[in-house]
Amino acid sequence: MKLGDLGDLMVLTLRDPDTAVRVLRGLELPMAVRWMVLLLAVTLSTLLAGLSLLLFPIEVDNPVSRMLSEPMSLAGIQFGAMVLSALFVAQIGRLFGGHGTFPDALLIVGWVELMLVGLQAVQVVMMMLFPATATLLSMLAFGLFLYLAVTMTKALHGFTSTGKVVVGLIGSVFLLGFVLSLIAAAFGIVPEVTP
Template sequence: MNPAFWRDLAVTTIKDPAQAARRLMALGLGREVLWLGLALAVVLNTLLQAASNLLLPVIGVETQGIVPSLIAYSAIVGGGLIVTILAFYHVGRALGGTGSFNDVMILMVWMQFLKVAVQAAGLILVLTIPILSALLAFAAFLIGIYISVHFIDQAHRLNSLSRAAGVLIASVLAIAVVSFILLSLVGGPIPGSVSHV
């Protein structure tokens, strides 16, 4: 698999995401390779964030705090990706899907690599033509939803984009609820929930 293969796959992902999903799943990559791919995607994402910090410094940010913040950033990105994969897999199975964990994982890791490419392009644009950077981010968001629905449909063999959209929505809601509960536990009682004596 040379660079031309990945470029062609990236184009196919936008033009025909269902076909791209089938090609990715047909690769039959092992779990170890997928975890390495996930780690690489997180590292590239973090490096882009570091480049953004250097090229677009935020007023008031201490230089010595950059490394710890990047470590936290990578942990958030990696954790968020893992939680998303788990949600798409388990919610999809609960709603009648038959996809394997590896199928869901390879598709979500590939989407993360595409996100990194979009972020790199966005960083270049924000330094040259900022208005195009904003348009790229908005277009990428919409296309990302479109691709996600097709990827979920293919991964779980649902044969229904509406059912795939349902899995996507249910997964987002599940992630939001779990995140809210975890944040509440970590942060202590929710303000206003403690009765006044």
Template structure:
């Protein structure tokens, strides 16, 4: 894949997400390359997170333990894996026929674009902060639209509402799973007296 091909595919992703996802899924990238891509995306996220903290220090919504770049990288990798498997299984339960590799390819491509967006946002934070906030908001909304198309193509659902349902169901499954894990491993329980 040449830089010009990646650039053209990025533009196509913005202009026509469904067509871009069909091109992407037709590449048949080997599974080993996908796992390497996942690690690369996680590391790049960690580096950009550390750079952002250096350039614009301030309060973070994350617990302090995750402010260490290496732990943040592990958190990103774990979140990506959870998302990929949740989208795969919920899509299959809703009649989708996509493979795990296809879902992984779609998510990794979108995460790669997110890394590029983060670089642009960091530059804007240092130059035009108001524009950076607007870009993040617009990219978040439009990113969901793109993701719905990518899931639709990867699972061959032929229905954007059904694809949106897969996203909602997978998000609910992730939240439920995380809630169960937190409760199993002694997370905080609200409303219970310490003497009970």
């Protein structure tokens, strides 16, 4: 697959997620390559986050902020969250009658993250040139994430109802948040609450 093919696949993903999922599945990538896609996405995202922190430093005033400002911690958290997301997308979708598998979910989560990394790179450049666009680009990135999460999950499992996928995704996000908060509490990483 060439660089131009990646651009075409990005456009296809935005226009026709069902076909994009078929193309991704048709690549028949071995499991090791699927893990590498995820690692590449995490690495690029962490590098861009580090660059963003260098260009636009933020105040680190609590344990969570300190942890997220450390590149290795951020990479580990992102990687863990993406693996859990792929697991939840695969398993919860199958509970509701979908036919997606964990390897395909892992590839799709990695692919979506790579697309978001592209937007993240544009965001860093735009923040340097036009700082006022930061909020707008953040909203655009969040909207794109929601769109891709819903449409790619729907395509992965062969669902026909977008509404049910949205409800399932919201439930999964709450469940994932609960699991991550339990893990954070177990490691003593809890935000400080001041009365």
